[in-house]
Amino acid sequence: MAATPLGEHHYALTATWTGNTGAGTSGYRDYRRDVTIAIEGKPALLASSDTPFRGDPSRWNPEDLLLAALSECHLLSYLHACVSAGVVVLSYRDSATGVMREDGRGSGAFVEVMLRPEVVVAEASMIEAAEHAHAQAHEWCFIANSVNFPVRHEARVSSAR
Numbered sequence: 001m002a003a004t005p006l007g008e009h010h011y012a013l014t015a016t017w018t019g020n021t022g023a024g025t026s027g028y029r030d031y032r033r034d035v036t037i038a039i040e041g042k043p044a045l046l047a048s049s050d051t052p053f054r055g056d057p058s059r060w061n062p063e064d065l066l067l068a069a070l071s072e073c074h075l076l077s078y079l080h081a082c083v084s085a086g087v088v089v090l091s092y093r094d095s096a097t098g099v100m101r102e103d104g105r106g107s108g109a110f111v112e113v114m115l116r117p118e119v120v121v122a123e124a125s126m127i128e129a130a131e132h133a134h135a136q137a138h139e140w141c142f143i144a145n146s147v148n149f150p151v152r153h154e155a156r157v158s159s160a161r
């Protein structure tokens with residue numbers, strides 16, 4: 001990623017199809033959906049389509065990656081919001097889910113993502129601010145701001161003391 005002086009950020013990757021079994025795409029069942037996603041300086045990501053679309057269930061699929069991007073973006077935005085609010089986060093774990101609906105015409109779309117972060121803060125006096133920080137995180141999340149479906153959250157915040 002490179003930042004421009006105007007605050008515009010550019011991202012680049014290489015996606016290489018590795019699923020040619022010898023006959024290319026001669027038929028719908030004649031190729032694997034295997035893809036290798038590479039970004040310079042990072043480990044390669046082995047990807048495929050989702051299992052219902054003849055993909056390899058051991059590989060990341062685009063739907064997994066979208067859900068992961070939304071979850072991680074909220075997490076990172078939340079940590080920033082907590083620092084700004086003087087909240088000390090000791091742990092954060094999200095059990096995110098997403099719903100995608102096929103449209104019967106060979107396409108579909110996500111209709112909702114639900115983030116379920118479980119957060120532990122250092123002091124009980126920080127819980128209220130930690131709960132409010134989720135709204136700020138939602139406003140700041142670049143990925144949530146880029147999708148056309150609701151990204152909701154049901155957070156649970158507790159304290160270590």
